[in-house]
Amino acid sequence: AETVSRHADGFGNDPVLRNSLEVGGEYMFRMRGEAHIWSPDAVATLQHAVRQGSWQTFKDYSAQIDSETARAQSIRGLFKIRLAEETGRKKVALD
Numbered sequence: 001a002e003t004v005s006r007h008a009d010g011f012g013n014d015p016v017l018r019n020s021l022e023v024g025g026e027y028m029f030r031m032r033g034e035a036h037i038w039s040p041d042a043v044a045t046l047q048h049a050v051r052q053g054s055w056q057t058f059k060d061y062s063a064q065i066d067s068e069t070a071r072a073q074s075i076r077g078l079f080k081i082r083l084a085e086e087t088g089r090k091k092v093a094l095d
Contacts, residue, residue: 037068 042064049057069077084091 037065037074039064039068042068 042061045057045061045064048054049061071077
């Protein structure tokens with residue numbers, strides 16, 4: 001009975017919980033923890049994008065992550081990728 005109850009809690013069709021997100025997980029926000037690219041807003045936006053199948057919401061998530069890397073929280077944030085034309089070089093064919 002307990003197993004069935006837990007399964008219903010996790011996989012039920014409660015309309016009240018349909019648009020809410022679970023609390024916690026591997027990337028749970030900690031008030032006095034160190035800063036990470038995976039901010040609570042970014043994780044929530046990604047979860048909404050996946051659950052809604054929304055390309056626009058995913059683009060919003062991507063923009064949030066890109067802005068976090070600009071704060072130099074990762075190696076990626078320390079680099080600026082430039083196109084060949086910006087450096088006066090020719091494109092390299094990949095075929």
